[in-house]
Amino acid sequence: MAAPSQSCGVCDLRHITKPCIVWCTECDEGLCSECKEHHSLSKSSRGHSVIPIAEYQKLPADVLKIIQYCTSHDKKYQFYCQKHECPCCSTCIVECHKECREIVELENIIRNAKFSNAMCETEESLVEIAENLKKIRQHQQDNLLSFKDKRKEIEKELKKTRMTINNHLDKLQKDLMQQLNELEEKENSKICQLISSLEKKEKEIKECQNSLLNIKKHATDLQIFLSIKKIEEDVYSKGKQMQALVEDMEQHTLSYQTNTSIQNIISDIRNLGEVCIESNPCDIVLIKKKARQAQLMISIVPTKSIENIKITTHKSIDTQGSAIHGCCILPDDRFVFTYFGDQKVKVFNDKGLKDSEIKMPCHPIDIVYIKEDNTLAVSSNIPRTITIINLETKQMMKTIALDSNIDGISMKGNQLIYSGRDKGIRMIDLNDESIGYIVRDAMSFFCYTATFRDNIYHTNRDNHTVICYNLQGKLQWTFHNESILKAPHGIDVDNDGNVYVVGYGSNNVVVISPNGQQHREVLTGSDGLSGPMSLNYSGSNNQLLV
Numbered sequence: 001m002a003a004p005s006q007s008c009g010v011c012d013l014r015h016i017t018k019p020c021i022v023w024c025t026e027c028d029e030g031l032c033s034e035c036k037e038h039h040s041l042s043k044s045s046r047g048h049s050v051i052p053i054a055e056y057q058k059l060p061a062d063v064l065k066i067i068q069y070c071t072s073h074d075k076k077y078q079f080y081c082q083k084h085e086c087p088c089c090s091t092c093i094v095e096c097h098k099e100c101r102e103i104v105e106l107e108n109i110i111r112n113a114k115f116s117n118a119m120c121e122t123e124e125s126l127v128e129i130a131e132n133l134k135k136i137r138q139h140q141q142d143n144l145l146s147f148k149d150k151r152k153e154i155e156k157e158l159k160k161t162r163m164t165i166n167n168h169l170d171k172l173q174k175d176l177m178q179q180l181n182e183l184e185e186k187e188n189s190k191i192c193q194l195i196s197s198l199e200k201k202e203k204e205i206k207e208c209q210n211s212l213l214n215i216k217k218h219a220t221d222l223q224i225f226l227s228i229k230k231i232e233e234d235v236y237s238k239g240k241q242m243q244a245l246v247e248d249m250e251q252h253t254l255s256y257q258t259n260t261s262i263q264n265i266i267s268d269i270r271n272l273g274e275v276c277i278e279s280n281p282c283d284i285v286l287i288k289k290k291a292r293q294a295q296l297m298i299s300i301v302p303t304k305s306i307e308n309i310k311i312t313t314h315k316s317i318d319t320q321g322s323a324i325h326g327c328c329i330l331p332d333d334r335f336v337f338t339y340f341g342d343q344k345v346k347v348f349n350d351k352g353l354k355d356s357e358i359k360m361p362c363h364p365i366d367i368v369y370i371k372e373d374n375t376l377a378v379s380s381n382i383p384r385t386i387t388i389i390n391l392e393t394k395q396m397m398k399t400i401a402l403d404s405n406i407d408g409i410s411m412k413g414n415q416l417i418y419s420g421r422d423k424g425i426r427m428i429d430l431n432d433e434s435i436g437y438i439v440r441d442a443m444s445f446f447c448y449t450a451t452f453r454d455n456i457y458h459t460n461r462d463n464h465t466v467i468c469y470n471l472q473g474k475l476q477w478t479f480h481n482e483s484i485l486k487a488p489h490g491i492d493v494d495n496d497g498n499v500y501v502v503g504y505g506s507n508n509v510v511v512i513s514p515n516g517q518q519h520r521e522v523l524t525g526s527d528g529l530s531g532p533m534s535l536n537y538s539g540s541n542n543q544l545l546v
Contacts, residue, residue, distance in 0.1 A: 187254075329538040370411060408489075489504045
């Protein structure tokens with residue numbers, strides 16, 4: 001769904017500009033008062049649901065951007081592919097999903113979207129987080145008040161002690177009061193900052209609740225279905241942040257202890273006591289109705305066993321060069337290769353003939369396609385850069401300089417994940433170029449990466465291993481079997497989570513099960529392999545480029 005126009009869609013086609021007063025969710029366009037009346041009387045549209053344009057515009061921007069028809073074929077979505085988790089029109093089924101067996105009618109999938117488990121769970125989670133944030137904020141406000149009460153107690157004890165001693169204690173009292181004030185100011189500042197942050201989060205949750213209410217009231221079932229997963233992830237993230245906040249939180253109180261040797265104050269005592277912050281575990285009990293779990297509105301497709309995987313040669317391409325370190329399949333079935341020694345990126349058409357080549361100012365290693373803006377990202381160690389190439393113009397759009405080496409790369413949303421050798425596995429945001437760590441352990445050279453759902457897969461040619469991490473960098477499993485796989489390089493994952501790896505030293509391709517427990521050799525030197533370096537899996541046509 002595109003952002004709503006302020007003018008009537010029907011009148012626009014007649015080259016007349018009139019403001020729209022309602023929005024038809026079926027036609028996906030606005031209507032003026034006259035067109036609204038005709039729309040309500042027409043046999044083809046009298047059953048359509050319309051809402052005031054002001055109410056429609058209250059929907060979140062992400063929901064308004066959802067397109068309810070197939071942009072590739074300009075047809076209405078009618079089916080849903082459970083394998084690829086995407087809506088399809090009738091032409092999509094014929095062109096792109098002929099081999100998919102998990103095709104269901106879209107209407108059956110979205111019929112109860114407003115009352116689905118995912119929607120109910122999200123609403124409950126938002127209420128739960130809001131209540132917990134309120135509890136945390138109240139706890140910290142009480143903590144702030146206790147500081148004031150404790151301060152009064154300490155001041156009272158200080159004055160009582162001060163009355164029993166001589167003027168020699170004036171300076172000591174001043175020093176202690178200064179220590180008290182500094183500690184109190186420091187802790188008060190911390191708590192106030194935390195309270196301010198909590199109030200901000202409460203506001204965010206309230207806004208999210210309002211957005212969800214508007215979605216539930218005014219969004220179409222398809223909009224709800226396609227947007228709920230992102231909303232679930234946002235809510236889950238906020239819940240995790242809150243949980244982490246509570247786990248790290250400590251309750252601080254002021255305490256004071258009088259020196260027991262006060263009678264020897266003139267000769268022995270150098271201070272009146274000590275003011276410090278006592279840290280005790282936080283006693284907040286969060287509302288937690290149940291453990292967080294993923295909610296799906298579709299059936300889970302069983303994972304295909306690696307024993308059932310059959311690979312047949314589709315075509316061979318004369319790549320017209322050597323030292324190819326990276327490759328990928330484009331959506332239009334073209335092929336792209338990186339030539340390390342020649343400093344080139346070459347594009348071949350679906351017939352295997354060279355379509356174009358781009359001279360690079362670096363020695364390219366790996367390459368990945370970026371769907372959002374139809375570009376290619378190319379990694380290089382000489383120099384240490386990421387180069388973004390526009391596929392239409394064949395021009396280099398941007399070069400990002402790095403502070404580390406970079407080998408294999410893969411995409412996760414708008415984040416590019418790369419193997420940074422001594423810097424470990426890192427992630428860079430291609431918008432603001434900010435860099436974060438996923439795994440800090442040093443890696444070997446020419447290590448490749450791949451992503452699938454919440455996992456990152458990494459090869460290590462030195463110790464002949466394939467390692468799976470989650471997105472937080474926690475080790476999930478390690479595959480090591482030198483009798484079948486040596487010096488692994490390129491890696492990718494199919495739609496079922498099966499992991500394909502090229503063995504540069506073993507001259508083969510090995511497929512590993514999603515849990516890392518089973519493996520099978522699917523290509524060898526007898527299939528034409530000779531020191532393979534990289535591979536790429538195309539999920540749309542179920543093809544593997546080696």
